[in-house]
Amino acid sequence: MSANPTRTPNASRKDGALIEIRGLRTVLGGKVIFDGVDLDIARGGITAVMGPSGTGKTTLMRHITGQLAPDAGSILIEGRDVTRIGREELYVLREKIGYLFQNSALLTDYSVFENVAFPLRQHLRLPEELVRNIVLTKLQAVGLRGAAELMPAELSGGMVRRVALARAIVRDPMMIIYDEPFVGLDPIALNQILKLIRTLNETLGITSILVAHELAAVRRVADQIYLLAAGKIAAHGGPEELARGDTPWTRQFFSGEADGPVPFHYPAPDYAGQLGLGAAGHDGPTVTPAPPSRVPPSVAPVDETGAARRPEPRP
Amino acid sequence: MSAVRKPNAAFDGIAKIGACGIFLLQILAAVPRSLRYFRETVRQVWFVGAMSLVIIMISGLFVGMVLGLQLYDVLSRFGATAASGTVVAFALYRELGPVVTALLFAGRAGTSMTAEIGLMRATDQIDAMEMMAVDPLAYVVAPRFLAGILAMPLLACLFNALAIMGAHGVCVTWLGMDNGTFWSNMTSSIDVWKDVMNGVWKSVAFGAVVTLIATFQGYTTAPTSEGVAYATTRTVVFSSIVVLALDFVMTAFLM
Numbered sequence: 001m002s003a004n005p006t007r008t009p010n011a012s013r014k015d016g017a018l019i020e021i022r023g024l025r026t027v028l029g030g031k032v033i034f035d036g037v038d039l040d041i042a043r044g045g046i047t048a049v050m051g052p053s054g055t056g057k058t059t060l061m062r063h064i065t066g067q068l069a070p071d072a073g074s075i076l077i078e079g080r081d082v083t084r085i086g087r088e089e090l091y092v093l094r095e096k097i098g099y100l101f102q103n104s105a106l107l108t109d110y111s112v113f114e115n116v117a118f119p120l121r122q123h124l125r126l127p128e129e130l131v132r133n134i135v136l137t138k139l140q141a142v143g144l145r146g147a148a149e150l151m152p153a154e155l156s157g158g159m160v161r162r163v164a165l166a167r168a169i170v171r172d173p174m175m176i177i178y179d180e181p182f183v184g185l186d187p188i189a190l191n192q193i194l195k196l197i198r199t200l201n202e203t204l205g206i207t208s209i210l211v212a213h214e215l216a217a218v219r220r221v222a223d224q225i226y227l228l229a230a231g232k233i234a235a236h237g238g239p240e241e242l243a244r245g246d247t248p249w250t251r252q253f254f255s256g257e258a259d260g261p262v263p264f265h266y267p268a269p270d271y272a273g274q275l276g277l278g279a280a281g282h283d284g285p286t287v288t289p290a291p292p293s294r295v296p297p298s299v300a301p302v303d304e305t306g307a308a309r310r311p312e313p314r315p
Numbered sequence: 316m317s318a319v320r321k322p323n324a325a326f327d328g329i330a331k332i333g334a335c336g337i338f339l340l341q342i343l344a345a346v347p348r349s350l351r352y353f354r355e356t357v358r359q360v361w362f363v364g365a366m367s368l369v370i371i372m373i374s375g376l377f378v379g380m381v382l383g384l385q386l387y388d389v390l391s392r393f394g395a396t397a398a399s400g401t402v403v404a405f406a407l408y409r410e411l412g413p414v415v416t417a418l419l420f421a422g423r424a425g426t427s428m429t430a431e432i433g434l435m436r437a438t439d440q441i442d443a444m445e446m447m448a449v450d451p452l453a454y455v456v457a458p459r460f461l462a463g464i465l466a467m468p469l470l471a472c473l474f475n476a477l478a479i480m481g482a483h484g485v486c487v488t489w490l491g492m493d494n495g496t497f498w499s500n501m502t503s504s505i506d507v508w509k510d511v512m513n514g515v516w517k518s519v520a521f522g523a524v525v526t527l528i529a530t531f532q533g534y535t536t537a538p539t540s541e542g543v544a545y546a547t548t549r550t551v552v553f554s555s556i557v558v559l560a561l562d563f564v565m566t567a568f569l570m
Contacts, residue, residue, distance in 0.1 A: 065446060091448040099446040105439035119447045122454075 018043040018175060018207045019064060024073035026059060033059055034070070035231035041209055046201050048210040048218045048239075051228035052253065052262045057211045058102065060228070061177050064209070065097060066090045095123060098168030098176040102183070104160045106152040106167070112139070113148040116167045123171070138166040143192060157184035165193065169200060175207040176200065182214050190217060197221050215254055219243060227253060229262060338531045341452055342460050348450060349457035356458040363424035363459070363526075364466030368473070370423050371416060375474035378415060379481025382406060387486050396486075400497040401504040403482040408505065408514045412475040414562050417521035419474075420467055421554035425529035428459050429550040432533025433543035441534070456530045460523070467522025468515050475514070513569045517562065524561060525554045 019041035026033040033056040041047045049057050062068040063075055066082045075082040077093060085093070106115050116135045120126060126134075139145040142162040152160055161184060168176055178197065182190055198221050200206045212218050218225065219239040227235040227242065227249060234249035235242055242250050252260025268274075349356065387399045432455060435441050444451045479501075486492040505511065529550045536546035 067442065067445065091450075094446055094448040097446070099443070101439045101443055101446075103439055105443035107440055107443075108434075108438070118449075122447065122449045 016043050017041060018077065020074075020076040021064075022074050022076075024060075024063065024070050024075070026056065026063070026068075026070045028059070032231050034073075037073070037228075037231070037233060039226055039233060041207060042224065043207055044201070044205045045223040046197065046208040046210060046221050048212060048222035048225045049228060050212065050215070050218065050225055050253070051234070053213075055228045056231075057228060058179055061099075061179055061209065061211060065094060065099060065177065095171065096174045098171070098173040100161075100164050100168045100176065100178045100181055102180045104164035106160060106164055108152050110152075111148070112144065112150050112152070112155070112163050115152070115163060116170050119167065119171050134170060135166075138170050139163075141169070141196060142166045143189075158186055158189045161185060162189065162193070165196070169206075172204060173206065175209070177209045177211070179211045180213070181210065182212055182217050194221050215239075215243065229253070234261075334535070335527065335531050338534070339527055342457055342527070342530070345450060345452035345457045346461065348453035349461070352454055352458055355454065356461050359458045359462035360465055363420075363428070363462050364469060367420060367423045367466070367470060370419055371470045371474050372477045374415065374419055375412075375477035376481040378411060378474075379403065379407070379478030379483075380485045382411070382478065383482030383485035384490075386482075387490055387492070396492060397496045397500055399486050399492060400479075400482065400501040403486075404479060404501045404505050405510065407475045407478050408510045410514075410562065410566070412471045412478065413514045413517035413521055414558060416471040416474045416518060417467065417525055417558045418555055420463075420470060420522070421525045421529070421551055421558070424463070424466070425525045425550045425554055426547050428463075428526065428529040429533040429536070429547045430543055432456070432459075432530060433536035433546050436534065436536055437538040437540070437543060451534075456534060459530055460526050463522045463526030463529075464519060465522075467525070468518040471514060471518035516569065517565050520561060520565060521558050524557050528554050528557065 017040035019039075021037060021039040024034045024037040024039070037060075039060075049060060051057055059068065063070050064077070064082065066085070069083055073083070080089070080093070082090070082093070107118060110118065113135055116138055117131050120131050120134060136145055136148065139148055142165055144159060144162055144166065147155065147159060147163075152163070155163065161181065165178075165181070181193060181197075185193060194217060197208060197210070201208050201221075210218060210222060222239050225235075225237065225239055225242050226233055229249050235247055243254055244250075248261050251257070252262055258264040382403050383399060386402050387396055390396045390399055390402070432441075435451075435455065441451045441455070444454060483494075483497060487494050487497050532546040532550045532553075533543075536542045
């Protein structure tokens, strides 16, 4: 039995993958973001995508929603390849997807109520009373029914995020993508959001994809975790399995160590040289310049300018 | 030697013009879809039109007063002050009305369009609409484009009206020109189709050009505060240049 009360086995989970990604390859600005990524998102489950900053987690979500086309590979959602469908079909698919943006992306000219009602008004011709009831129900779920008439500028960061979540679920989508949902939430709101994610998943059978860094929060709700690093899936499994840190990637990421396969330092020229110490014949350790690299910092190997070999400045 | 040519300012500029042309085609394709957002179009007409009234009317009044004063002074040297109203009207209807209104429109409405759409881009509101299966070209851009085309001729007409009143105030009320001469010379010389409508067609074209540039700059801005600032500046600069250049071309064709 799970030690955590929030995370419970999902009895209603259906078999099979809702999303199948095969051979995904993406190059952006000369940097290889994905190099042959294969990934399955379980139908009705909560899948977390984790990884160091800059590994392309949000880019992966943009691929899944058809906002950005990959250079190669296929992304099948319910059997349809997102990379090959037309605009109309893509919009039909997006109507079934709720997306919680990193910065919430509320429409700043509209009140909280109108923001949540926006998808309903755009796609459905519902009586105003029904729109009102649906919106208030969703706002109640995120604890902001009383803030319905406020403008986004009047809300705190955590409240904005909860309004965005209410908007993402207002049409009861088949899938929700949460892009960094826990940032800026106080412990109370965080706990409620975690419960809401799990409740939506269990009661409505919604497939959830969670992009996050907070392992403690992710462990409470996720059924499986993909760890992205170096353009590939570095690790994949259940939260407890990954948290054990059996590989260098998981060990470094989940214990937050600076040393490991993911370099903490961005590739840089000779540190001593930049400080004006190298050429003056100081007696500190010689630091060779990092070789020029086209690999993103999170992918590049650890260079020799790391903290462990940093020369001590002369007194 | 590398086979790949490094981009430079000239190629970048041509690419931008091409992208702006494609953007125009996308807007035109989105116009039929935007008709379902009729209220949004009305709201934009109010925003770019009604909200620009004060600056347009005040500017028109003073431009007319200056024109009246200058022309009266110049024409008096030739004993032709009776033609003051006529020359003022010609200058306003054919050139100054549409051009000055377009320049003011770019500064007042164009910049606000660019800043608003640019901030929507920077704060992911455009992407959020895409994710909610709402076409931002139909919901955000096309209503503003239509509003610009509708509002510009109306603003130019108001500009002209206030300018004529300003010139009348200076020539007739202040300098003592005969009221009947002012109006009769003007009305007998001005041809509605050739002179007034020339200005109207120009203002329609200027409205389309200014809103196209403003929405393009906002839609394609770099999603940073600096990017929005540059885009807003570019809207004023490019709109002014294109309006003046287009004015010459249209004048050559419409004369």
